[in-house]
Amino acid sequence: MSAQDARPLRIVVADDQASVREGLVLMLDLLPDIDVVGSAANGQQALDRVAEHHPDAILLDLHMPVLDGTEATRRLTAEHPEVAVVVLTTYADDTSVLETLRAGARAYLTKDADRLHIARTLHSAVAGLSVLDPRVQATLLAAASAPTVPPPGPAAAPSGPAAAPRGPDAAGRPLPDGLTRREAEILTLMARGMTNAEIAAALFLSGNTVKTHINRVFAKTGSRDRVAATRYARDHGLD
Numbered sequence: 001m002s003a004q005d006a007r008p009l010r011i012v013v014a015d016d017q018a019s020v021r022e023g024l025v026l027m028l029d030l031l032p033d034i035d036v037v038g039s040a041a042n043g044q045q046a047l048d049r050v051a052e053h054h055p056d057a058i059l060l061d062l063h064m065p066v067l068d069g070t071e072a073t074r075r076l077t078a079e080h081p082e083v084a085v086v087v088l089t090t091y092a093d094d095t096s097v098l099e100t101l102r103a104g105a106r107a108y109l110t111k112d113a114d115r116l117h118i119a120r121t122l123h124s125a126v127a128g129l130s131v132l133d134p135r136v137q138a139t140l141l142a143a144a145s146a147p148t149v150p151p152p153g154p155a156a157a158p159s160g161p162a163a164a165p166r167g168p169d170a171a172g173r174p175l176p177d178g179l180t181r182r183e184a185e186i187l188t189l190m191a192r193g194m195t196n197a198e199i200a201a202a203l204f205l206s207g208n209t210v211k212t213h214i215n216r217v218f219a220k221t222g223s224r225d226r227v228a229a230t231r232y233a234r235d236h237g238l239d
Contacts, residue, residue, distance in 0.1 A: 008035040009122055012053060014046035014072070015061040015088075020111075024059065024088075027115045034119055043067025050080050056126045057084040059118070062091055062100065070099050077104025084125035088118065092135045093209040095182040107131040176236050177220045184238055186213045190226055191233035 011028070013036055015021040021039055029036045038049035044066045050058055058076065062069035073085045086107040087100050097108055106125040109118065110133045121131045175184050182203075189199045200210045214229075223229040233239040 008033050009057065009119075009126060010035050010037045010053065010055040011122060012036070012038040012040060012046065012049045012055045012058045014040040014043070014049070014058060014064065014069075016041050016064040017061075020061075024118075028059075028119065031115065031119050034122070041065075043069060043072035046072050047075055047079070050076060050083055054080075055083060057086055057122050059086050059088050059122065060105075062087060062089040062096055070096075070103050073100055073103040073105050084122070086118075086122055086125050086131075088113070091212070092133070093205065093212070095180065095209075095213070097136050099180060108136045109133045110135050179217070179220055183213050183217050183220070186210065187217050187221075187229060187233050188238050190214065190217075191230045191239035 011034060013021055013024045013028070015024065018041070021041065025036045025039050028034045037053040037055055040046040040049045042064045046058060046060060046064075047067070049055075060069050060072060064072070067075075069087060069089070073087070076083060076085055081104075084107070085105045086109065087105045088109045088111060089096070090111050092110050100108060106128075107121045107130060109121055109131070113121070113133065124131050175181070179187070185203070186199055189202065194202070196207055196210045196214070199205070200207050203210075205213075217223070217229060218225075221229060221232045223232055230239070
């Protein structure tokens with residue numbers, strides 16, 4: 001038996017909702033093979049707790065203040081590559097999953113997972129295995145098999161210098177204010193006057209997923225409504 005197997009797994013729990021965070025700490029700390037050594041209410045605190053306690057793994061929510069889970073995962077992977085990042089969140093849309101896995105998360109669970117499943121996943125992630133919730137696997141399969149549908153637009157584009165591409169992928173340039181490619185894509189469709197339902201149909205997303213992205217767009221661009229977001233899109237060449 002290795003030293004790793006002989007002692008409880010040391011973990012940090014990070015979730016901005018106090019009731020969820022405290023419930024997870026209590027629930028997991030009751031297991032004989034889990035030792036919760038710290039908890040955090042935002043992504044920056046998560047980084048601080050990991051630096052302080054040097055755990056084996058961190059159980060991390062995605063949407064937290066100060067520093068969101070995806071960016072926290074990216075920094076944890078870079079600064080503490082020995083710590084396994086296990087995401088536990090309510091979000092299972094393709095963008096959230098892909099961005100977090102690319103950032104370095106080893107496992108991705110939704111919050112309907114029970115404590116034994118969470119514990120097994122933590123142990124597997126520390127052992128170097130990747131674990132995906134069945135809902136997450138289904139989301140990734142659906143995203144991989146969905147055809148790419150270009151957003152509606154003019155039937156013909158002008159030629160010459162005026163035909164320079166516009167929109168989130170133009171020239172592969174960096175996006176402003178931390179927008180992701182998916183958020184920029186949705187902002188572009190909003191600026192073209194598409195409703196949430198039309199955006200969802202065009203991008204093969206659920207209505208709730210589109211709402212979540214739009215709220216993130218509003219927050220990142222400082223827009224109070226669609227009119228302001230459309231103005232932002234035009235000012236930044238994303239229409």
